[in-house]
Amino acid sequence: MPFTAQAQASIEDILRDHIMLRFETLAATSEALAQTASDDCEPGSEALKSVYADAFDAWVSASHLRFGPTEVEDRAFALAFWPDSRGATPRALATLLAEEDPIANAPDSYRDVSIAARGFYALEFLLYDETLTNAGNPAYHCTLIQTVTSDIASTSTSILKDWQNGYADQMLNPGPDAPYxxxxxxxxxxxKALSTGLQFTSDTRLGRPLGTFDRPRPARAEAYRSGRSASHVLLSLEALRDLAARLATGNADLAETLDAQFADAEEKLTALNDPVFASVADPQSRLKVEVVQQAVDKIRETVTQELGPTLGVAAGFNALDGD
Incomplete structure (x- = not known):
C-alpha cells in the first residue's frame, strides 16, 4: 500500500480511536467532577476524590497529545501546571485563600488568575495537602474547589469542541493552506507525540524523583500527595502503547517488538509496588526505579531508530529538547 493510502488509514484510525476517544473521556469525566463538586465540596469527600481521580486519569491518558487544541490559550498548562519547581501552585492558592480573592466567585473570570492556581495539580493541593485543606474560610475553600473544577471542565470541553469543529478535519485533509x-x-x-510522551515519562515522571544517587528527590514525584505517581507512569505507558501500535500497524514485526517492550516496562513498574516512588531514597531499591526508566528509554530508542524510518518521518524537535 503506498505511503499516502497507508498514512490516511493510520491517521483516521488514530484520530477516531485514540485522540477523539481520549478527549471525549476527558470532557465527560471533568464535567462529572464539576457536577460532584457543586454538590459536595468538602476536601475529605470520598465521592469528590473519586471523580477527581477519574478526570485526572483521563488527562494523563491524553497528556501526550500536546498539539492543536490543547495548546490554544495554554490549555494544557491550565489543566496541568507541572513540574512546578518554584512552588508556584501552593503559593498562589495560599494567597487566594488568605485574601479570599473574589475572583473565585466568578468561574468565567478564573482563567485570569495565575495558571499555577488552575487545573488538576492545584486541585490536588486543595484536596490532599494538609496545610491548604485547612487554610482559610471553609466556605471560601469550598467555593474555590467548585471554581477550579468548573474551570477544568470548561477547558476540557473547549479542547474537545475544537477537535470536533475543525481540527480533526484539518488533520484528515492536509493542504497548502492548512496547519499540515x-x-x-x-x-x-x-x-512526535509518542516520542515526547516517552521522554516526559522518563525524564520527568521518573527522573525528577530519582534525582541523583547522592541526592534522590522523592518529594518531587508527580502527584505524590494523592498517591498517584506510579499510576501516572502506567497510564502514560498504556496510552503510548496504544498510539505506538496504531502507528506501527503496517509492520507486524516492529509492532510486536514495541508491544513487548511496553509490556516489559509496565511489568517492571508494577513489580515495584511503590505508588509514590518513595523507594528512590534507598540505594538498593532505587535501582529498580532506574530499571523502569531504562525500559522506557529503550522504547523511545526503538521509536526513533525504527518506527520513524519505517513511517518515513522523523519525530523532530520538541519543547523538552531545549535550545
Whole structure:
C-alpha cells in the first residue's frame, strides 16, 4: 500500500480511536467532577476524590497529545501546571485563600488568575495537602474547589469542541493552506507525540524523583500527595502503547517488538509496588526505579531508530529538547 493510502488509514484510525476517544473521556469525566463538586465540596469527600481521580486519569491518558487544541490559550498548562519547581501552585492558592480573592466567585473570570492556581495539580493541593485543606474560610475553600473544577471542565470541553469543529478535519485533509501540508506532516506530529510522551515519562515522571544517587528527590514525584505517581507512569505507558501500535500497524514485526517492550516496562513498574516512588531514597531499591526508566528509554530508542524510518518521518524537535 503506498505511503499516502497507508498514512490516511493510520491517521483516521488514530484520530477516531485514540485522540477523539481520549478527549471525549476527558470532557465527560471533568464535567462529572464539576457536577460532584457543586454538590459536595468538602476536601475529605470520598465521592469528590473519586471523580477527581477519574478526570485526572483521563488527562494523563491524553497528556501526550500536546498539539492543536490543547495548546490554544495554554490549555494544557491550565489543566496541568507541572513540574512546578518554584512552588508556584501552593503559593498562589495560599494567597487566594488568605485574601479570599473574589475572583473565585466568578468561574468565567478564573482563567485570569495565575495558571499555577488552575487545573488538576492545584486541585490536588486543595484536596490532599494538609496545610491548604485547612487554610482559610471553609466556605471560601469550598467555593474555590467548585471554581477550579468548573474551570477544568470548561477547558476540557473547549479542547474537545475544537477537535470536533475543525481540527480533526484539518488533520484528515492536509493542504497548502492548512496547519499540515501533507499526510507525512500529520504522521510526524503523531510520532512526535509518542516520542515526547516517552521522554516526559522518563525524564520527568521518573527522573525528577530519582534525582541523583547522592541526592534522590522523592518529594518531587508527580502527584505524590494523592498517591498517584506510579499510576501516572502506567497510564502514560498504556496510552503510548496504544498510539505506538496504531502507528506501527503496517509492520507486524516492529509492532510486536514495541508491544513487548511496553509490556516489559509496565511489568517492571508494577513489580515495584511503590505508588509514590518513595523507594528512590534507598540505594538498593532505587535501582529498580532506574530499571523502569531504562525500559522506557529503550522504547523511545526503538521509536526513533525504527518506527520513524519505517513511517518515513522523523519525530523532530520538541519543547523538552531545549535550545
Amino acid at each position: 501540508r501533507t499526510d507525512e506532516e500529520v504522521v510526524q506530529e503523531m510520532l
